[in-house]
Amino acid sequence: MLSIRNLTKTYKTGDRALSDVSFDLPSGQVVGLIGPSGAGKSTLIRCINRLVEPTSGRVMLNDLDITALGPRDLRRARRRIGMIFQEYALVERLTVMENVLSGRLGYVPFWRSFTRRFPGADIQRAYRLLDRVGLSAHVDKRADALSGGQRQRVGIARALEQEPDLLLIDEPTASLDPRTSRQIMRLITEICRESALPAIINIHDVLLAQQFTDRIIGLQAGRVVFDGPPSALTNAVLTRIYGAEDWTAMQKSAAEDAQDEAQARAEADRLLEAL
Amino acid sequence: MAHSQVWPDTWSRPPRMIRSRPWRIILAAGAILYLILAIGSVDVNWTRVSEGWERGARFIGGFLQPDFTSRWRDISTGLVESLTMTLTSTVVGVLISVPIGLGAARNLAPRWLYAICRGIIAASRALQEIIVAIFFVALFGFGAFAGFLTLSFATIGFIAKLLAEDIEDMDPAQAEAIRATGASWWQVVNYAVQPQVMPRLLGLSLYRLDINFRESAVIGIVGAGGIGATLNTALNRYEYGSAGAILLIIIAIVMIAEYASGHLRRMLK
Numbered sequence: 429m430l431s432i433r434n435l436t437k438t439y440k441t442g443d444r445a446l447s448d449v450s451f452d453l454p455s456g457q458v459v460g461l462i463g464p465s466g467a468g469k470s471t472l473i474r475c476i477n478r479l480v481e482p483t484s485g486r487v488m489l490n491d492l493d494i495t496a497l498g499p500r501d502l503r504r505a506r507r508r509i510g511m512i513f514q515e516y517a518l519v520e521r522l523t524v525m526e527n528v529l530s531g532r533l534g535y536v537p538f539w540r541s542f543t544r545r546f547p548g549a550d551i552q553r554a555y556r557l558l559d560r561v562g563l564s565a566h567v568d569k570r571a572d573a574l575s576g577g578q579r580q581r582v583g584i585a586r587a588l589e590q591e592p593d594l595l596l597i598d599e600p601t602a603s604l605d606p607r608t609s610r611q612i613m614r615l616i617t618e619i620c621r622e623s624a625l626p627a628i629i630n631i632h633d634v635l636l637a638q639q640f641t642d643r644i645i646g647l648q649a650g651r652v653v654f655d656g657p658p659s660a661l662t663n664a665v666l667t668r669i670y671g672a673e674d675w676t677a678m679q680k681s682a683a684e685d686a687q688d689e690a691q692a693r694a695e696a697d698r699l700l701e702a703l
Numbered sequence: 704m705a706h707s708q709v710w711p712d713t714w715s716r717p718p719r720m721i722r723s724r725p726w727r728i729i730l731a732a733g734a735i736l737y738l739i740l741a742i743g744s745v746d747v748n749w750t751r752v753s754e755g756w757e758r759g760a761r762f763i764g765g766f767l768q769p770d771f772t773s774r775w776r777d778i779s780t781g782l783v784e785s786l787t788m789t790l791t792s793t794v795v796g797v798l799i800s801v802p803i804g805l806g807a808a809r810n811l812a813p814r815w816l817y818a819i820c821r822g823i824i825a826a827s828r829a830l831q832e833i834i835v836a837i838f839f840v841a842l843f844g845f846g847a848f849a850g851f852l853t854l855s856f857a858t859i860g861f862i863a864k865l866l867a868e869d870i871e872d873m874d875p876a877q878a879e880a881i882r883a884t885g886a887s888w889w890q891v892v893n894y895a896v897q898p899q900v901m902p903r904l905l906g907l908s909l910y911r912l913d914i915n916f917r918e919s920a921v922i923g924i925v926g927a928g929g930i931g932a933t934l935n936t937a938l939n940r941y942e943y944g945s946a947g948a949i950l951l952i953i954i955a956i957v958m959i960a961e962y963a964s965g966h967l968r969r970m971l972k
Contacts, residue, residue: 477883507885517880521898530894534885541890583880590884 429454430476430594430626435485437471437650445471446650449485453594456624458617460637460658463647464670469630472647473596476628477509478502489594507534510587512616514599516579518586520572524563527571527582528554531589550589557585561615577608584616595620595627601636606685609633613640634666635682765943766950774937774945781933782952785919788850788929793912795851796858801904803859804866805892810878811870820863827860836922847928854915854922861914865907866900873899902971909964913957920953 430453437446445468453459461469474480476487478494487494494505510531518527532550533541540546558564561581566574571582580600587595600616601609613629617640620627631637637644638658646654646661646669654665666675721727771778806812806820835856839849878895886894923931930949937945 479879479883503885503887505885506883509883511880511883513876513880515876517876519877519881519895519898520874521901522894526894530881530886531884533881533887533890533894538887538889538893541886542893586880586884 429490430628431488432476433486433488435472435475435487436483437468437475437480438483444650446475446482449647449650449652451645451652451655453626453628455626456621457643458620458627458629458641460641460644461628461630461647462632462634462637462644462669464674465632466649467647467669468650469647470598471650473511473598473628473630476594476596477506477511503534507590508593510590510592510595512580512583512587512595512597512600514602516571516576516583516603518571518579518582521570523568523570524558524574524582525554525567528558528585528589531586534590553591554585554589557588558582560588560619561585576604577612580604580608580612581615584612584619588619592625595625597627597629599630599632601631601633607689609636610639617641633682634661634678762943762946765945766947768944769948769951770942770944771948774933774942774948777933777936778930778945778949778952781923781930781949784847785916785923785929785931788847788854788919789912789916792851792854793858793908793915796855796911796915797862797904797908799855800859800862800866803863804870805896807863807867808870810873810875811888811892811896820867824860824864824867827856828864830856832857832918832922833925836925836927840926845926845928845932850919850922850927850929853927854918857918858911858915861911862904862907866904869900869903870896902968905971906964906968909960909967913960913964916960917953917957 432452433450435446435449436444438444449468449472461472463469471480475482476489476494478497482495485495489505489508492505494502497505519530522530526544529544529546529550532546535550536546555564555567558567561584563578563581563585566578571579574582583600595616597616600612604612613636616627616629619625629637629641638661641658644654644656644658644661645652646665648669653669654661663675669675670678718727721730803820803823806816807824809817812820832853836849836853839852843849843852873896877899878891881891881895919927919929920931920934923929923933924935926932930953934946934949937943937949
């Protein structure tokens with residue numbers, strides 16, 4: 429269980445990215461963090477594993493105060509927090525297997541990671557995870573040889589290879605097409621449910637968030653302005669989070685995406701019938 | 704629209720540096736005057752030049768009739784010495800450059816280490832090879848050892864600086880992702896930095912190998928051994944045929960190195 433208390437972040441430039449953010453995340457719950465760009469979504473999840481140092485407030489993971497840890501203990505805590513990134517953030521020139529195994533770096537000493545001799549259990553887990561995300565055939569390929577959707581699957585496998593107690597997911601679908609986005613979101617939420625893994629997903633696509641998450645937190649200018657089930661996310665609330673203009677535009681483009689996909693599917697069906 | 708507006712049909716780019724027109728003219732005239740005076744102050748001894756034509760012609764003549772055979776023993780020992788010096792100094796120089804380059808990358812190193820490593824790089828780059836070679840020859844005597852030290856020293860400034868700059872330009876997202884797994888500093892370097900900079904490091908090392916070979920010919924002239932020493936001896940004895948042969952060999956080796964390193968770099972991408 430994760431609990432965040434009065435988290436505040438002010439950057440050196442004086443920009444206040446987060447003010448007084450508090451919420452609890454019980455295990456197994458998948459939370460969608462929505463809000464316009466610049467609302468502090470990215471800063472919030474990076475404050476949890478302290479890739480960004482919070483100015484004040486506390487982050488507790490299973491009774492461990494992450495905000496109070498020294499460098500060595502922080503690294504130990506980070507091993508239990510998996511992270512999935514917007515542009516995949518795979519190491520492009522390493523193989524798929526090396527990228528997945530890099531999830532174990534916090535657990536193995538330097539020389540073992542340097543010689544790529546990871547413990548057998550880690551390698552087994554990596555193979556199992558790659559099979560789970562459907563990439564068994566690509567183990568020895570270089571990460572930059574894969575498509576966007578495949579890369580994000582490697583990113584998911586890398587995060588799970590850490591055997592995390594918590595997943596932090598930063599815009600997992602931002603560089604993917606609508607269809608692949610849905611597949612990736614489905615995969616993430618399925619995996620979280622299988623192992624009762626709590627997750628925070630930063631996502632600007634409200635409809636995806638509504639479809640796949642258990643709970644939505646809306647951020648606006650660094651403050652929590654909504655916290656509740658997806659069904660409670662009314663037009664009035666969304667207008668408050670995004671502003672009237674942006675929200676209408678987003679709805680329109682989402683409708684277009686859905687229409688495009690329906691059209692593509694109909695065409696594919698027609699082709700299949702013709703065969 | 705009811706009435707059409709008249710737009711200007713001329714436009715000139717506004718002056719960037721000096722706004723006032725008289726000042727621009729004064730400064731331009733001053734620069735031209737200075738250039739004329741400067742050229743006038745160069746003292747050319749025309750009788751010497753006419754004599755020199757003959758020597759130059761002999762030099763070029765030697766070049767056109769290279770003599771590989773009569774001094775071949777000297778040439779081959781000089782060549783082997785130069786190649787040994789080049790290879791060892793490049794390897795040693797690159798090995799020392801890597802930790803210094805890591806320390807000189809602002810996004811990896813703490814402030815104090817950054818200052819020290821940048822200082823080392825600046826020292827290595829500020830001192831020209833010939834000056835360093837004269838110093839090492841004074842310290843260790845004539846021969847290839849002084850040349851080896853000179854080239855290693857010069858390699859450090861070159862490779863460490865360019866490596867540090869490449870590290871500073873790398874994709875920070877990949878390093879952030881590795882850091883987020885709980886990896887230590889060395890593991891971040893091994894998993895996120897090394898894969899990103901390795902092709903460039905290898906390319907730079909190959910490039911430095913061929914610079915070092917060319918430099919070995921130059922520093923030989925001040926006594927640091929190698930093919931440069933042989934070339935110097937040949938020139939002192941007015942054996943332009945042998946000198947021409949040596950220059951041709953140097954050109955051939957540089958061209959081979961150029962072609963081979965280009966080929967290798969494409970393979971390593």
